[in-house]
Amino acid sequence: MDHAFFVFSSYGASALVFCALVLWLMLDGRARKRELAALEKSGARRRSDHNAKDGP
Amino acid sequence: MRDQRSKPGLFSGLANPTRFLSLSGRVLPFMTGITLLLFAFGLYLCFSTEADYQQGDTVRIMYVHVPAAWLSMMCYMVMAVAALGTLVWRHPLADVAHKAAAPIGAAFTFLALLTGSLWGKPMWGAWWVWDARLTSVFILFLMYLGIIALNRAVDDPGRAARLASILILVGVVNIPIIKFSVDWWNTLHQPASVMRLDGPAIDPEFLRPLAVMALAYTFAFFTMHLVAMRNEIFRRRVAAMRKVAANRAGRKAAVQPVKEGR
Numbered sequence: 001m002d003h004a005f006f007v008f009s010s011y012g013a014s015a016l017v018f019c020a021l022v023l024w025l026m027l028d029g030r031a032r033k034r035e036l037a038a039l040e041k042s043g044a045r046r047r048s049d050h051n052a053k054d055g056p
Numbered sequence: 057m058r059d060q061r062s063k064p065g066l067f068s069g070l071a072n073p074t075r076f077l078s079l080s081g082r083v084l085p086f087m088t089g090i091t092l093l094l095f096a097f098g099l100y101l102c103f104s105t106e107a108d109y110q111q112g113d114t115v116r117i118m119y120v121h122v123p124a125a126w127l128s129m130m131c132y133m134v135m136a137v138a139a140l141g142t143l144v145w146r147h148p149l150a151d152v153a154h155k156a157a158a159p160i161g162a163a164f165t166f167l168a169l170l171t172g173s174l175w176g177k178p179m180w181g182a183w184w185v186w187d188a189r190l191t192s193v194f195i196l197f198l199m200y201l202g203i204i205a206l207n208r209a210v211d212d213p214g215r216a217a218r219l220a221s222i223l224i225l226v227g228v229v230n231i232p233i234i235k236f237s238v239d240w241w242n243t244l245h246q247p248a249s250v251m252r253l254d255g256p257a258i259d260p261e262f263l264r265p266l267a268v269m270a271l272a273y274t275f276a277f278f279t280m281h282l283v284a285m286r287n288e289i290f291r292r293r294v295a296a297m298r299k300v301a302a303n304r305a306g307r308k309a310a311v312q313p314v315k316e317g318r
Contacts, residue, residue, distance in 0.1 A: 003112050003113045003114045003178055004113060006114055006117065006174045006175065006177065006178050007113050007114060007116050007117055009174050010116075010117045010120055010121065010170075010171040010174045010175065011102075011116075011120060013167065013170050013171065013174070014120045014124070014167055014171060017163050017166065017167050018276070020163075021159075021160065021163050021280060022280070024159075025280060025283045025284055025287065026283075028287045029283060029286065029287045029290065032287055032290035032291050032294060033290060035290075035294045036290055036293060036294055036297075039294060039297045039298070039301070040297075042301075044297040044298070044300060044301040045297065045300055046293060046296050046297050046300060
């Protein structure tokens with residue numbers, strides 16, 4: 001194996017890991033926002049809203 | 057503390073997740089732009105600068121290996137500060153910060169180990185040796201995995217954050233061991249050549265791409281960390297809303313017979 005193989009494997013692996021991280025962050029964010037939107041649509045509230053209304 | 061009319065400082069103001077979300081949302085596009093520009097410039101330098109007279113082209117592996125290794129340690133220090141924030145100041149964002157950073161730190165550590173291995177084979181003749189530097193970084197990788205596992209094993213986020221914080225702070229002892237392993241023990245891994253008291257012992261030809269790539273990695277880390285923190289806040293909101301909805305459904309079910317009786 002020549003040096004180019006090691007150099008390009010390193011850069012390729014780094015690019016792959018970065019892409020995987022970015023993809024995961026984007027998909028995770030999108031899924032969570034979709035869940036939030038669905039919950040808000042169905043009238044669900046957060047505890048902080050609840051406290052503001054019924055708190056002491 | 058709940059009184060939002062009194063003017064909070066920046067640090068305690070960020071304890072309000074809504075404020076953090078709007079602030080980070082405004083900063084993120086700029087950070088993404090700067091990261092991409094730095095990577096474009098850094099990668100150009102990586103392949104336009106000269107090869108080493110001894111190592112040949114494999115010196116270019118340094119430009120992705122060394123920043124990944126630096127960031128793997130910096131990420132851990134960011135997590136350690138956040139862990140203090142959880143245990144000492146009980147800052148709500150600190151829990152989110154160290155939980156969100158762990159997978160990113162694990163990825164950087166994995167990259168440092170992988171690219172180091174790909175550099176070790178042509179230069180040392182071995183993919184892996186159990187010398188002090190490599191072993192201590194491998195332990196750092198295991199620490200990250202342990203922290204991620206611990207966070208996932210405990211359901212209550214507050215409890216998970218406190219337990220993970222203790223583990224993170226115990227693991228901090230590994231960071232100086234990694235840094236000074238090359239001085240304290242006989243290692244195949246070379247000693248520091250950039251972060252030295254007597255200045256960098258590396259030619260500017262190699263230092264320039266390395267510095268730009270290190271900056272690019274740093275910006276990439278903070279950008280991804282912000283996004284991961286936002287995702288974690290959204291995840292907690294979903295969980296909180298589901299809990300409230302479940303409680304309300306439970307209460308409704310309990311009062312139902314009374315209502316019917318009326």
